[in-house]
Amino acid sequence: MIRAFFLISALCIFSMSCNEQPKTTEADSASVVFVNDTANQKVDVQLNGKPFTSYHYQASLPKPVLFPLVTASGKTLTRGFPIDPQPGERVDHPHHMGHWFNYGDVNGLDFWNNSDAIPKEKLKDYGKIVHSEIVKINQEEGSLTTKSTWQSTSGESMLEETTVFKFSQEGNTRIVDRYSTLTALQDISFKDNKEGVFGVRVTRAMELPAKKNRQFLSMHKAIRQR
Secondary structure: OEOOEEEEEEEEEEEOOHHHOOOOOOOHHHOEEEEEEOOOOEEEEEEOOEEEEEEEOOOOOOOOEEOOOEOOOOOEOEOOOOOOOOOOOOOOOOOOOOEEEEEOOEOOEEOOOOOOOOOHHHHHHEEEEEEEEEEEEEOOOOEEEEEEEEEEOOOOEEEEEEEEEEEEEEOOEEEEEEEEEEEEOOOEOEOOOOOEEEEEOEOHHHOOOOOOOEEEEOOOOEEEEO
16 A cells, blocks of 8 residues: 655666768757647747657546657657647557556556546546646757546546656767655555556557558448558
8 A cells, every 4th residue: 555655767868870860969959949739728849940759648537647659750659649640650558648657556446557448437437647737848958747536437536747848869879867755645555567657659660560451440440450
């Protein structure tokens, strides 16, 4: 059981070959711009004048996510589905959205697999992470601090999450540092589970090739890919 808090830190690095574009200077590497788009419930992140990612916290999502993730050369690393579906994409695992952070068994509730594919009568077995506020945007440090609450689908608060995202670029390497602090609001048990805690769903071009034809199904549609 947990009554205090624990800190989880994760480093995610996205890079492309230095041959694709000239290296940035040390001064350029500190150029981080945030655009707080409250109307669309997201914060856009730009590095050196180019899109990097967005922090999405729409109420319709089962958790806040970073989406998409774009390299310095402009290549998108993350699958578009289900937020921004692209032609020819797989539509399996609709809970795989850009980069996310959660767990498969918190007091018996599944936070990992929750999505709009879950029937309403089964939502009682799932949890959701609800964005609370943008705590701080620090343009100079390139950091975004957010607060969220891990809840049952009935609205019972279980954990408070405070996360600091730090965005930077070194040469052609774009970096996301994530520091998440979870504070228990009741007795909490993280049971051993295969699903958690740090996820990124990459675009089809970055997946391992399939050895045979497969069909991937979801509540949205079915597609066949090689």
